[in-house]
Amino acid sequence: MTSIREHWQKVYDRRREDEVSWHQASPITSLDLISRTGAGRDARVVDVGGGASRLVDALIEKWFEHVTVVDIADAPLELARKRLGDRASRVTWVTSDVGDWAPDGPYDVWHDRAVFHFMVRPEDRAAYLSTLRSALRSGGHLIIGTFASNGPDRCSALPVMRYEPETLAAELGPDFRLLEGVRAEHVTPAGKVQQFQFSRFVRI
Numbered sequence: 001m002t003s004i005r006e007h008w009q010k011v012y013d014r015r016r017e018d019e020v021s022w023h024q025a026s027p028i029t030s031l032d033l034i035s036r037t038g039a040g041r042d043a044r045v046v047d048v049g050g051g052a053s054r055l056v057d058a059l060i061e062k063w064f065e066h067v068t069v070v071d072i073a074d075a076p077l078e079l080a081r082k083r084l085g086d087r088a089s090r091v092t093w094v095t096s097d098v099g100d101w102a103p104d105g106p107y108d109v110w111h112d113r114a115v116f117h118f119m120v121r122p123e124d125r126a127a128y129l130s131t132l133r134s135a136l137r138s139g140g141h142l143i144i145g146t147f148a149s150n151g152p153d154r155c156s157a158l159p160v161m162r163y164e165p166e167t168l169a170a171e172l173g174p175d176f177r178l179l180e181g182v183r184a185e186h187v188t189p190a191g192k193v194q195q196f197q198f199s200r201f202v203r204i
């Protein structure tokens with residue numbers, strides 16, 4: 001049976017960065033929400049399941065000196081490193097399942113676009129939440145983008161959970177206070193429209 005890591009490794013081995021359905025030329029909703037955290041240049045920011053996303057380009061270009069990208073597969077991280085060239089050395093790259101990652105100290109901002117929604121098994125959500133709790137400091141901000149309740153029920157041939165800000169808040173529990181929830185439409189490279197929700201929380 002193909003492991004989750006092998007699945008993602010193959011996905012990125014077979015396609016260009018801008019051919020995957022979740023590709024965004026510019027991650028505007030994520031950047032808007034991150035700007036509203038008020039985090040300063042010296043904040044520590046992690047993009048979990050960041051893959052080959054271009055979010056990291058904008059984060060190091062404009063705003064932050066300490067950016068970490070975690071992904072279960074090395075192939076997407078390699079794509080991102082190639083794209084960034086010399087600038088890749090300004091980023092900490094971690095190849096790990098988010099549930100197994102041992103964070104190197106507290107983070108101020110945790111960003112996740114289209115990763116938590118793959119956690120369909122309670123034990124995977126529990127492992128994710130355990131890492132999140134050990135990584136994000138009290139007062140730190142959590143931003144999670146998932147398919148919304150009227151979004152697709154699969155992505156990359158895998159089943160996903162769909163959320164609204166309130167159902168996500170219930171899943172995360174009382175350690176995280178919901179500050180805002182926004183809707184976003186993502187148009188895939190093939191022209192399909194997908195409904196996302198993005199929620200921003202503060203760690204109590």
Ligand SMILES: C[S@@+](CC[C@H](N)C(=O)[O-])C[C@H]1O[C@@H](n2cnc3c(N)ncnc32)[C@H](O)[C@@H]1O
Pocket residue numbers: 004008022023024048049050051052053054070071072073076096097098099112113114115118155156
């Ligand atoms: C749909 S893609 C989204 C990528 C990126 N966040 C973006 O918005 O372009 C999901 C990403 O999560 C990664 N991933 C899936 N399960 C993971 C896990 N358990 N731990 C860490 N990364 C994971 C995949 O390798 C893939 O890069």
